[in-house]
Amino acid sequence: MPPSEFRYWENERRGWVRLARAAGRLVGFDPAPPREVVDAVASMYEDGDPLADAFLDEVASPKEARAMFHKAAREGIASVPEAPATLRALFAEIETPPDWLDPELVERGARVFRRYGAHVFRFAGAITLAGYSESSVAKPLAMTGGYVGGSARRRFLETVAFWIEVSEPNGLLRGAPGWTTTLHVRLGHAMVRRRLLAHPGWNRAAWGVPISQADSLFTLMGGSIAPGLALRAMGFRTSRADIEALLHFWRWVGHIVGVTPRWYPANPEDALRLAFVALSRGAGLAGEDGRTLCQSYANAFAPDPSAPLETRLRARLSHGVHLGYTRFFLPPWVYSKNALPSAGLWALHPLAQMPLVFALESLRRASPAIDDVLDAARRRRRRAWLERHAGRSGAPRA
Numbered sequence: 139m140p141p142s143e144f145r146y147w148e149n150e151r152r153g154w155v156r157l158a159r160a161a162g163r164l165v166g167f168d169p170a171p172p173r174e175v176v177d178a179v180a181s182m183y184e185d186g187d188p189l190a191d192a193f194l195d196e197v198a199s200p201k202e203a204r205a206m207f208h209k210a211a212r213e214g215i216a217s218v219p220e221a222p223a224t225l226r227a228l229f230a231e232i233e234t235p236p237d238w239l240d241p242e243l244v245e246r247g248a249r250v251f252r253r254y255g256a257h258v259f260r261f262a263g264a265i266t267l268a269g270y271s272e273s274s275v276a277k278p279l280a281m282t283g284g285y286v287g288g289s290a291r292r293r294f295l296e297t298v299a300f301w302i303e304v305s306e307p308n309g310l311l312r313g314a315p316g317w318t319t320t321l322h323v324r325l326g327h328a329m330v331r332r333r334l335l336a337h338p339g340w341n342r343a344a345w346g347v348p349i350s351q352a353d354s355l356f357t358l359m360g361g362s363i364a365p366g367l368a369l370r371a372m373g374f375r376t377s378r379a380d381i382e383a384l385l386h387f388w389r390w391v392g393h394i395v396g397v398t399p400r401w402y403p404a405n406p407e408d409a410l411r412l413a414f415v416a417l418s419r420g421a422g423l424a425g426e427d428g429r430t431l432c433q434s435y436a437n438a439f440a441p442d443p444s445a446p447l448e449t450r451l452r453a454r455l456s457h458g459v460h461l462g463y464t465r466f467f468l469p470p471w472v473y474s475k476n477a478l479p480s481a482g483l484w485a486l487h488p489l490a491q492m493p494l495v496f497a498l499e500s501l502r503r504a505s506p507a508i509d510d511v512l513d514a515a516r517r518r519r520r521r522a523w524l525e526r527h528a529g530r531s532g533a534p535r536a
Contacts, residue, residue, distance in 0.1 A: 140180035140181065140183055140184075140346070141183050141184075141274065141342075141343065141344050141345050141346040142343060142344045142421075143272065143273055143274065143344045143345060143420070143421040143423060144180050144183060144346075144419055144421075145419060145420060145421045146176055146180070146415060146418055146419040147176075149418045149419070149420070150170075150418070152418075155418050158414070158418075167407065167410075169410060169411055169414040170411065170414060171408070171411035171412065171414070171415060175401055175411070175412075175415075176415060178399075178400045178401040179352055179355070179401065179412070179415055179419075180352070181400065182350060182351035182352035182355065182399055182400055183274065183345075183346030183347065183350045183351075183352045183353075184346055184347060184350070185347070185350060185351035185352070185399075185400070186328075186331050186347045186348075186349070186350065186351070187324065187327065187328055187331070187396035189224060189227055189228040189231060189396075190228060190324055190325065190327070190328035190396055191328055191331065191332065192224040193207070193222065193224040193225045193228060193328070194328055194329065194332050195224075196222045196223075196224050196225075197222065200329060203325070203329075204325065206218050206220070206221060206225060207225065207321070207325045208322065208325075210225060210229055211317075211318050211321040211322065212313075212318060214229075214313075215229040215230075215233075232321075232393070232394055233312065236393065238389075239390060239393075240386060243382075243383050243386040243387070244310065244383075244386060244387050244390050245307065245308070246380075246383040246387075247362075247383035247384045247385070247386050247387025247388070248304070248305040248306070248307070248309060248310075248387050249307075249383075249513060250366075250376065250380045250383055250384050250387075251301075251305045251361065251365075251384060251387065252305050252306075252513060252516055252517060252520070253374070253502075253512075253513070253516065254365055254369055254374065255516040255519055255520050255523075256519065256520045256523040257369065257372060257463075257488075257491075257495075258301075258361075258365050258369065259298045259301065259520075259523070260459070260460060260463035260464070261364075261365055261368065261369060261463060261467055261488075262301075262360055262361060262364070262365065263294055263297075263435060263463075263464075264463050264464040264466075264467045264468050265360055265364055265368075265467055265468065266360065266435075267431070267432045267435060267436075267464070267468055267472060267476070268417075268468060268469060268472050269353075269356065269416070270424060270427075270428040270429075270431045270432050270476075271420060271422045271423075271424050271428045271472070271475075272419075272420045272421070272422070272423075272424055272428075273341070273344065273345050273421070273423055273424045273427075274345040274346055274348075274350065274352075274353055275353055275424070275428075276424035276427045276428040276431055277334075277339075277340070277345060277348075277424065277427060278330060278334055278348045278349060279427075279431055280427035280430065280431065281334060281337060281339060281340070282330055282333070282334070285431050285434060285435060286430060286431060286434050289434075290431075290434035290435050290437075290438040291438035291439065291527075292528070294435065294438055295524060295527055295528040298523075298524055298528075299319075299524055299528075300319055300320070300323060301361075302520055302521060302524060303315045303316040303319045304316035304319065304320055304391050305387075306517070310390060310391065310394065317394065320391060320394045320395050321394065321395075323395055324394070324395045324396045327349045327395070327396065328396070330348060330349060331347060331348045331349050334348040335347065335348065351397060351398070351399050351400070352399075354392065354395075354396075354397040354399075355392075355397060355399045355402070355412070356412070356416045358388040358389065358391070358392045358397065359388075359403075359409055359412055359413055359416065361384070361388045361391075362381065362384035362385045362387070362388045362409065363381060363384070363385065363403075363406060363409035363410060363412075363413060364413070365384075366380060366381035366384050366406070367381070368467060371488065371489065371492070372488050372489070372491055372492055372495050373491065373492040373493065373494070373495030373496030373497075373499060374495060374499055375496070375499040375500070375503060378406060381406045381409075382405065382406065385403060385405075385406070385409060389402055428476070429475075429476045429477065432472075432476035432478060433476060433477070433478065435464075436460075436461060436464055436478045436479060437457075437479070438460065439453060439456045439457040439460040439527075440453070440457050441453035441454050441457060456527070458481070458482075458484040458487075459484065459487055461478075461479060461480075461481040461484050461485075462481050462484030462485050462486070462487035462488060463487070463488055464478065464481065465478075465481035465484070465485040466481075466485050466486075466487070466488045466489065467488070498512060
């Protein structure tokens with residue numbers, strides 16, 4: 139049985155869902171997936187990370203589990219002779235390439251993601267807010283203090299550091315920083331899941347398991363089909379083949395982080411259908427927790443009134459850009475419902491960059507040499523962006 143707050147079938151009768159399907163049929167594309175796909179997604183709300191969850195069940199203490207897991211991530215499972223069978227099975231799964239894996243396509247997807255530079259950071263952060271109206275997304279963050287109040291900026295920048303490491307060239311090879319970071323995130327998710335399942339406030343019947351395979355799958359779409367289509371508004375010339383590479387790249391990231399869904403999109407059309415499920419599944423019952431999360435994110439870069447003038451001015455600029463991306467890419471009804479601050483003319487900031495972005499994209503497509511130069515420049519600039527906002531302490535923590 140799916141959780142009670144998974145309302146896709148009930149919402150099929152809503153006016154906007156019918157209108158979206160009718161509009162899609164006019165252009166020969168029905169956004170609604172087959173019934174069996176929706177059933178698979180619904181069932182994934184009861185799927186956690188069986189191997190990581192079983193490993194925590196088998197180890198005496200979180201401290202011991204963390205030490206064992208992190209050593210195996212850095213040095214390999216052979217370096218942990220006392221590792222239980224569950225941990226050995228977990229690393230055996232990760233280190234055995236699945237039949238679907240294409241390393242060249244993974245590297246192409248990582249390069250496409252790098253192409254978006256720091257633009258994709260604020261874009262991905264903004265569209266995440268649309269999911270905060272759902273309890274299965276908002277409650278784990280609210281109940282653990284993640285992305286709430288003063289922690290919102292730090293946690294967002296930790297996520298940015300994760301995105302940077304996994305998308306570096308060869309970042310997901312065994313022992314690379316992206317590989318190690320991803321495994322640390324996997325352990326962190328399992329620990330949060332374990333803690334929340336024991337929490338008296340967690341409503342499994344309504345929300346499923348915390349950090350479920352279903353919500354994790356939707357998150358992978360936020361790094362692939364979503365920027366692949368939406369960032370065209372900023373001038374990025376993302377092709378169908380680029381989106382397919384993004385889907386493959388994030389599927390491999392997900393596999394390492396413990397996302398092994400019962401169904402994964404085979405192409406951009408499937409990914410759009412999954413996005414349609416994400417948009418129309420909800421009950422919208424997260425309430426004040428979801429609103430608080432949205433407001434905390436929107437104000438994450440607001441100036442500190444006690445800071446020196448020069449610092450406040452730089453922060454005001456950063457805050458304006460941050461709000462501009464949030465206002466431009468977040469659906470207006472979500473922005474209004476959560477009482478987010480006005481972005482003013484900053485809402486046009488993403489669109490104003492279109493001429494320059496389009497020109498650089500055209501040069502990139504015309505010359506592989508220019509493409510290489512731009513790739514190197516964007517790699518430097520996105521690390522500089524992170525260090526400017528967080529220093530070198532922005533790495534994710536398990």
